[in-house]
Amino acid sequence: MNVLLIGSGGREHALAWRLAASPLLTKLYAAPGNPGIAREAELVGLDVDDHDAVRRFCLDHGIDLVVVGPEAPLVAGLADDLRQVGIRVFGPSKAAAQLEGSKGFTKDLCARFGIPTGAYRRFSALEPAKAYVREQGAPIVIKADGLAAGKGVTVAMTLEDALEALDACFDGSFGSAGAEVVVEEFLTGEEASFFCLCDGITALPFGTAQDHKRVGDGDTGPNTGGMGAYSPAPVMTPEIVERTMREIVEPTMRGMAELGHPFQGVLFVGLMIGEEGPKLIEYNVRFGDPECQVLMMRLKEDLLVLLNAAVDGQLAHTSARWREETALTVVMAARGYPASPEKGSVIRGVDAAGRDDVEIFHAGTALRDGALVANGGRVLNVTAMGASAGMAQTLAYEAVARIDWPEGFYRRDIGWRAVEREKA
Secondary structure, eight states, rough: EOOOOOESHHHHHHHHHHHHOOTTTTTTEEEOTTTTTTGEEOOOOOTTTOOOHHHHHHTTTTEEEEESSSSSHHTHHHHHHHTTTOOOOEETTTTTTHHHHOHHHHHHHHHHHHHOOOOOOEEEEEHHHHHHHHHSSSSSSEEEESSSSTSSSEEEEHHHHHHHHHHHHHTTTTTGGGGGGGEEEEOOEEEEEEEEEESSSSSSEEEHHHHHEEETEEEEEEEEEOSSSESSTTOOOOHHHHHHHIIIIHHHHHHHHHHHOOOEEEEEEEEETTTEEEEEEEOOOOOOOOOHHHHHHHHHHHHHHHHHHTTTOOOOOOOOOOOOOOEEEEEEETTTTTTTTTOBBBOOHHHHHHHHTTTEEESSEEETEEOOOOOSSEEEEEEEEEEEEHHHHHHHHHHTTOOOTEEEEEEEEETTHHHHHHHH
């Protein structure tokens, strides 16, 4: 099979790494890719926002499957435009991608189909939103309705923070994504990520993980796209997985089908596990980043076989098997992230950091005059497998120490919840 992978981050490097191992693969292309992905695929200089150009490439190169990594092309309708000319795509339609593209759409879906989530209100003007927040008090959650590159959500612990977050949304800080705002109840408990492969009818459970959104040790500082993750998530017990499927995933699949938007692709379920059980925080319509990296390390199946089953409506006849070990990834980020990451600094020692049980996934790198340089906020994902969370953590940080990049930084406590559980 000839496969085109869309994307350029650590998630896409992990997907490329797994796809390249499939006996079914004839040729793997990636657009635009990165220097790490270039080891697994041929990079092509496609503008993925130009859907006509992507279609022409697929038709000219006999592409049998397109795998869309990031959310923006899905929300923009790339999958629809490719399917119109008979190109097979792993990823939801534009209408189904509203599950991530519009926070309000998802909350309304939950209300209509009885899916447990926090109470909420939608606002399209600043002053009514502020009045509601003053009435509710803090803590409270402020979300820009649309896509904001992972930066449109504020968990406001004070009324002042909540009002400032509303100002940021409505003054254009997040562009059109902030034209409408969802104000949500603050949920308490332990967060977890749950994934399903979906074919429009069947949802196949596809692993659990926990990530670390805050930039600093001890879960301090501003939210980021994720500073690290590990899999499996101990809080996702068999009972919680069963309840998540029955109370959240299955009614969502039925609801989307009833609305005329059957969901096909990967459904990323962001959960809060509290005293009442799992509640939905948000949906994403693609693999998490950096959760994908730890899932790909643990997956025992041929990824390409599973993606084909999702596209062809055959997930009811498939299964996913996982290694029992723990996978853990540490994000190495550029100085200044998440506000203003510094680009261009040279990174050395990446090849030497790898081992049989360690993979270095490139997230925001480039080659300049033959040298590997930082080209984004989150730059490397140092990912290790271990017999326990503690072992995986040790191996990952040993690999981080072998990388020579003074201008980078990272959290030093990734996996702390799982490690504490092991000590208890």
